[in-house]
Amino acid sequence: MLDRLSSAYRARLLRYVNRLTLGDPHRAEDIVQETMLRVWRLAVRQSARTGAAEHEIAYDEDRLVAWLYTVARNLAVDAHRRDRTVPMGVVPAPMLQRCTEPDMADAVVERHVVHGALARLTPEHREVLVQVHLCDRSRADAARAIGVPQGTVKSRTHYALLAMRREMRRENAAA
Known part of the structure; x- marks a missing residue:
């Protein structure tokens, strides 16, 4: 299931996330990898809950793909918010303390x-x-x-x- 899902939707998801990250290919790749990791974790949890093997899990592909895009979008928004909350150019206090030591x-x-x-x-x-x-x-x-x-x-x-x-x-x- 995961191999087929990854090969079928990874490239499209990467293009989608690349637009969300304003063309930052590294950030987009990180977000897609995190999204695929979450799908894998979901499959592992479901297989543990049902006792079935991962490849035997029944799923609605349309709902799973929608979930993939939602997770990717949320990860991109979180990354953007995280960047905005950390002021650029601010030196952390421990580094200042080290610089002031004789x-x-x-x-x-x-x-x-x-x-x-x-x-x-x-x-x-x-x-x-x-x-x-x-x-x-x-x-x-x-x-x-x-x-x-x-x-x-x-x-x-x-x-x-x-x-x-x-x-x-x-x-x-x-x-």
């Missing part, structure tokens, strides 16, 4: 670049940057720790940051 390789490279740039600064500039930015001290606290006036800390910080940016640009250009 990359260990980037951290190692950044640390290497900063360490190299700091090593090329003068000792005074390096000391003021360490006190102000790495130790997170205020200008007054850094001045007391270094033993210089606050104005000196302010100007050294300014020029040290300029030198640091210049060294990091040089380091990035070399890489």
Whole structure:
């Protein structure tokens, strides 16, 4: 029964579903396969219920063909609705979370670049940057720790940051 039904109606059903899917041959093929699978499952259920072999099941061919087209149409509508409900271009939340995690390789490279740039600064500039930015001290606290006036800390910080940016640009250009 199923072999004859498949060979007799599969091509027509595929043309019908192809129109429903606006010419998407892959989607149409998937829908036709799902439709044929449902016919096969129906035959298996009926044979289990009646105790007859699949090829012995009596059926009304016209009603079965109408049922085939109805199932195919419903599957096509479901696929279209499914496509409309998922916004296109939206990135799933788990992928965003993975993207925001710091990359260990980037951290190692950044640390290497900063360490190299700091090593090329003068000792005074390096000391003021360490006190102000790495130790997170205020200008007054850094001045007391270094033993210089606050104005000196302010100007050294300014020029040290300029030198640091210049060294990091040089380091990035070399890489």
